[in-house]
Amino acid sequence: MKKVRFTLFEHETLKVGQEKDSVVFTMQHLQALEKFYGDECPYFSLINKGIKCNEHVGVIHVGNIIIEVLPKADRSNSENKWRELLIRMLKMVSSFNVSAPTSSFLSLQSNYILDLYFELYLKEIDLLLHKGLIKKYRRVDNNQKALKGRLQLSKHLQKNIIHKERFYVNHTVYDQEHQIHQILLQALKCIELLNTNPKLNVTSVIFRFPELSDIHVSKYTFEKLNLGRKFKHYETALSIAKLILLNFHPDLSNGQSDVLALMFNMNNLWEKFVFFSLRQRLKNCTVKEQGSKLFWEGGSSHQSFMKPDIIIEKPIDEGIKTFVLDTKWKNLYGGSPSAQDLRQLYVYHQFYDAEKVALVYPGEKDTIEGQFQKEGRECAVIQISYNDNLETFIDNIVEDIEGWL
Incomplete structure (x- = not known):
């Protein structure tokens, strides 16, 4: 079956009848998405004969098409630029403790997210097979x-x-026939079904894997899974298998409209990317992902919590000063931040007794110093310029935040 990729940016639409390389986005594709995600899909909203993307980016594989959704924080429509940025950000902030020795420089130099995760999974399975599967x-x-x-x-x-x-x-x-290996094999079979890259030799990996009986895999399967120290090196493979299997919806009627979605909230990804950049390179400071704190309590069953994105603690002569960052993946294009975002920072200022607070956006390099009028405490808007070179982009983040501190 010929596979075709429709590439969209955040908040763009895809409607029935749109065509690419002689393949059309059909009502069957739309119905498959409606069937598995309904009216409350977190990745897109249903419109008249189509879908509209939101802040989620990644890929949705449905039938013979792949819908690729890319981030966009400026006026550039370069697909390669934003695709490369997304893949690099995912590699950097991935929670997988990758053990495959070549995972940082994948042999395919993958240009697509599906290829990236499929190849990483195959390399992890190859490593497990080389070490010997545990009985x-x-x-x-x-x-x-x-x-x-x-x-x-x-x-x-x-x-x-x-x-x-x-x-x-x-x-x-x-x-070797136990639930852990059955899960890994199910993910391999799923990849074999969906893979469109001839360089990924999934069949040969499955051939080396022992023949096992199929099992039904759900979120409860992973919740009940108890690895222990003996299976510690299986964690990465199982994490990717979970990502694939729990987001795969097979079409049991005729197999023509299988759906797999690997989507990521761009606001969360930007927050993680800024956090990792600062934690790695910001000197003489402690950078934290702040846990939730109780903000309001109205009896035993009524509570409200607050969780700022990033807390920076900087030692000075008289003690530790606290700085709070709130990240937002959107471009202001010379405008002002929303009143809601500023009110949120005002609360952080009071609740954490912060020296300074700031909103961090992608965009043209700029830092606008401001203050809350009642207390006169500082609140800045920091816009960080994107660079095609990931190392330079990270340096821009660190330099701008360090200069503001």
Whole structure:
């Protein structure tokens, strides 16, 4: 089946009838998305004969098309520029503790998010196979030629009335067939079904994997999974398998409208990217992702919490000064921040007794110093210029924040 990619930017629309490379976004594609996501999909909203993207970016694979949604923080419509930025940001802030030795420089130099995650998963599985898959004990019922384990009398009489030399028993087996490996194999089969990149040889990896019985995988499967120290090096592979399997919706009727969505909230990604950049390179400061704090309580069942994006603690002569950053993935284009965003910072100022607070946006390089009129405390708007070179982009973030501090 020919696969075609429709590339959109945040907040753009895709409507039935749009065509690319002789492939059309059809009502069947739209109905598949409606079927699996309904009216409350977090990734897009339904419009008349189409969808409208929101702040989520990534890919949605449906039937024979791939809908790619890219971030955009300036007026540039360069797909390659924003695709590369998204992939680099995901690599940097990924919570996966990657163990594959070449994961930082993937051999495909992948240009697409699906390829990126599929290849990373295959490399993790390849590493596990190279080390040797871990065996576990399990109990099975079957016929044996020796009385080994516990005899299942009723089934023994039922199945072995002719074969007197056999025993139907419940006994212990030590092998590679257990739930962890079954999950990993399910993800491999899913990738084999969806993969469009001929350089990713999924079949050869599956061939090296032991034959296992299929299981139904849900979020409860992962919640109940107990790895322990023995399976510590399985964590990355299982994390990617979870991302793929829990976002894959097979079309059980005819298989023509399978759906897989790997989507990421761009506001959250920008927050993580700024945080990681500052934590790695901001000197003489402690950078924290602040946990939630109780802000209001109205009895045992009525509570409200607040959670600023980033807290910076800077030591000075008389002690520690606190600075609060609130990140926003949008471009002001020379305008002013919303009153709601400023009110939020005002609360952070009071609640954390902050020396300064700031809103951090992507955009043209600019820092607007301001203050809340009642207390005269400083509140800045910091716009950080994007650069095609990721290292320069990170340097811009650190330099601008350091200069503001």
